[in-house]
Amino acid sequence: MKLPKIHSITKKLLVGCVGGFLLLFLLFHMTANLFILRHDDGAWYSAFCHFMGSNWVVKIFEIVLLAVFLLHIVLTLWLAITNRMARPVRYHEQQRSKTHQNSKLMMITGILIFCLLIVHFFDFYFVKIGLVKGEYMVEVEKIQTDEVMTIHQYATQQGMTPNEFVDAFEAQVRQYSHQLTPVEQEQIDENIAELRRAVPVAELFEKAFAENNFSADHKWIRHITYDERQMLRQNMPECGVEPDFYYRARDKFSHWYTVLIYLVFFAVIYLHLSHAFPSVFQTFGLNNYKYNKAIEVLGKIYTWVLVIGFAAVPILVFLGL
Numbered sequence: 001m002k003l004p005k006i007h008s009i010t011k012k013l014l015v016g017c018v019g020g021f022l023l024l025f026l027l028f029h030m031t032a033n034l035f036i037l038r039h040d041d042g043a044w045y046s047a048f049c050h051f052m053g054s055n056w057v058v059k060i061f062e063i064v065l066l067a068v069f070l071l072h073i074v075l076t077l078w079l080a081i082t083n084r085m086a087r088p089v090r091y092h093e094q095q096r097s098k099t100h101q102n103s104k105l106m107m108i109t110g111i112l113i114f115c116l117l118i119v120h121f122f123d124f125y126f127v128k129i130g131l132v133k134g135e136y137m138v139e140v141e142k143i144q145t146d147e148v149m150t151i152h153q154y155a156t157q158q159g160m161t162p163n164e165f166v167d168a169f170e171a172q173v174r175q176y177s178h179q180l181t182p183v184e185q186e187q188i189d190e191n192i193a194e195l196r197r198a199v200p201v202a203e204l205f206e207k208a209f210a211e212n213n214f215s216a217d218h219k220w221i222r223h224i225t226y227d228e229r230q231m232l233r234q235n236m237p238e239c240g241v242e243p244d245f246y247y248r249a250r251d252k253f254s255h256w257y258t259v260l261i262y263l264v265f266f267a268v269i270y271l272h273l274s275h276a277f278p279s280v281f282q283t284f285g286l287n288n289y290k291y292n293k294a295i296e297v298l299g300k301i302y303t304w305v306l307v308i309g310f311a312a313v314p315i316l317v318f319l320g321l
């Protein structure tokens, strides 16, 4: 097999940049996840996820992150293959160096991280992009349009369902349609069509009252199903329905087997990162005998902080703390 020729130092530098970027992302991700531990019915975490979902800078960052992640895999595999091809004779068992053992460990832990990341994406990210069905939420004020509030108010007053109310309203208006000009008639038809579009949203609003689906701060309507999400997207595309990750994380981590899978995930990340951190410094020539010890200690602290921070969420949620 012939691979395009890029100087191996360039490849190493690229792997270093990409690795450094991923290390920083993980610190950011871990810190944000700690909001799940607040007993505020998701106020902070939902606000954070909303920011992440609605900001175009973050959307670009997300694409860059996924691209960088794939680049990391491609580059490390490429580096490993070209290193192997450059070695004319395979090492004898006893001659295997520490570097060789390390890169083997990195390869195995890297593959495991990739597999566990797919599990993680099924739990969260795929819900966001609609590949997996979950529970969703929408900001109360976004769906309180004039039509929804009119239907809600009058239907409640008259003891009707939203649909019955719009039927009755239309029947009443149609009685006088022969007195209207074509322009007025068109206007009425448009208003009724808008009311009809608002009916399922008003029904959702009523269900939220009946089942007390509001978040504690009354900012969100919770427990929106996948079908209701599709309905909202169709009838009210501007309302920005989004996944309820606070609820989902708390629900997922109430099962011991999910907690176990995530703890294995973090242990593998620990093994991977404890080598990756000094490696990033080495790539940029920032290590020398004077700083090696400090870099090693810094790497250990960074990795432990990350892993403990990540692990705190499933463990404490499972314990109900």
Ligand code: HEM
Binding pocket: 026, 029, 033, 049, 052, 053, 062, 065, 113, 117, 120, 124, 125, 128, 245, 249, 262, 265, 269, 310, 311, 313, 314
């Ligand atoms: C307790 C542990 C974790 C929780 C609760 C968690 C939660 C989440 C959530 C809710 C999302 C979707 C966020 C959004 O798109 O708005 C997400 C996405 C993601 N997670 Fe995690 N995560 C955890 C650990 C990890 C770890 C250890 C890694 C990396 C090895 C990781 C990598 C990612 C990536 C790459 C994404 C997609 C990019 C993004 O949306 O920001 N996560 N995670």
